[in-house]
Amino acid sequence: EIVMTQSPATLSVSPGERATLSCRASQSVSSNLAWYQQKPGQAPRLLIYRASVRATGIPARFSGSGSGTEFTLIISSLQSEDFAVYYCQQYNDWPPWTFGQGTKVEIK
């Protein structure tokens, strides 16, 4: 099973600042990597798939990059609605598809 490790566990950022989230896979997942945002009491929301493709309706301030084992999600200028938990997920291996443990982005 591929293990996904996210860092940091918590990121404190001021509104308007840039946030950089990392995700590492225990073995190569090519570009089969997705990012999700989850707010308290809500379902996850797809942000990015295929490592860098924004999902429908996702603002351009969200960008993804990477391939192989190292991936990054950047939120270029944090808005109040962006404070949430972010999960990466690999879907290269069938099965199982695995998620990281999450990075909480909180207001500094």
Place this chain on the structure above:
Amino acid sequence: QVQLVESGGGAVQPGLSLRLSCAASGFTFNRYGMHWVRQAPGKGLECVAVIPYDGNNKYYADSVKGRFTISRDNSKNTLYLQMDSLRPEDTAVYYCAKDGVAGLRTAAGFSDYWGQGTLVTVSS
């Protein structure tokens, strides 16, 4: 617009069964794989079962294999999860989620739409 509405959750004693349902609308249900993903209280996400668009090549996480059964009725646009021999560690919010790519025999793996989830609590 895509809608996924789960039902069937609730409180149940260990060893008993529950069946979850997910009513889908707003897309061509019989063209997409579907997933059940769960989230234990305060924890992360775990994909527990996947069914491709045609109902073949089902996948189960080791944690539920032999106890849970995923199925679909394409004539009713509905996804199911039959959960037997429930354990306290199965306590979680269960989400129904739509696969991101149409027509794949094994499903793509990422989920572009999610339901709001239904809570399953297993406790004596």
